[in-house]
Amino acid sequence: MKKIRAPPFSLRNSLECGQVFGWRKHGDGYAGVLRGKKVFVRQRTPWLQFEGASADEIRNYFALDHDLNEIYSKISVDDRLRQAVKEFGGLRILRQEPWECAVSFLCSQNSNIPRIEKMLYNLRKRFGTPLDKDTQAFPSPAQLSKATEKQLQQCGLGYRAKYVKKFADHIARHKDDFLALKKLSYEKARERLMNHLGIGPKVADCVCLYSLEKLDAFPIDAWMKKVLEKKYGKKEGYAKSAEFARKRFGRFAGYAQLYLFAWARSKRHSLK
DNA sequence: ACCCAGGATTTCA
C-alpha cells in the first residue's frame, strides 16, 4: 500500500457528498476505478493510503493541489458558510473524468442519489469492462454507444435513456470534444454542453464544476433552490440566482455551492 | 396512495 501525506482533506466528505457516484465503501476505505484501473483508497491522517494508481494520479483526482485555506477564506462570507466549512471540512471538489461525469449528471436529473447510484452501477455492470468479479470500469463512449435505448431503460434510466444514447453516439464519434472543453472558458464550455439534448443549465454546471475545473460554476438543484430562497431571499430564476451566488461567493463559488449542498442535505428537516 | 428527487423538454396560453 502506497501513501502520501495529505493536506487538509476528508476522503469521506469528498466521496459521500453527492458529487460522485462510483465509489463503494470497502473495509475502512473505498474501492473505485481510476483511468480504467481498480483503485483502493483509505485515509489514516495524516496519510492517504492507496493502491492501484500512481501518487500523481491520486493527487490529481482528489485535487490535493487545491488550496483549501485560500478557498475557505474566500467563501466564508457569512455564518452559514462558516458553519458548513466547519462541518464538512476537508471536502474537495474532485477532478472527475468528464465523460463519466457528464453521463452521471445526465442520469441525475429529477432523481435521487440512491437511485442515481443504482443506474450508474447498472451501466457499469452491463456495459463496462470487468476488472475483477465485483468491479467494472465505467463504459467508454464506444461501449455505451453499443447499447440500445431499450437496454439503457432496463438499467433504470427511464426517459433519460434517450439522452444518454444520443450523447454516447456523439462522443464516440468526437473523442476529443472534452479535451477542447477544458481549454474553453466556463461560459463557452457550458454553452457547448447545453447543445446536447438533455443537458440543461444545471447538468452543464455540474460537468463544468466537477470535471472541467470551472470552479466558478454554481449548479442550482432542488436543494440549492431551497437554500437560496429560504436563507438568502432569492426567488429569481436560474441565471440570476447563479449570478447572485458568483457575486457573493467569488471565483470559488462552486466550492461554496458544494458545501451549502452538503449542509442543506444534512439539515433537510429544519430546512424544509 | 402520495410526494419528491442534484431537471429538461415540449406544449400551450
Next chain:
DNA sequence: TGAAATCATGGG
C-alpha cells in the same frame, strides 16, 4: 415569453 404539463422510476 413564460408558465404548466410531461417525461420514467424508485426512495422515503
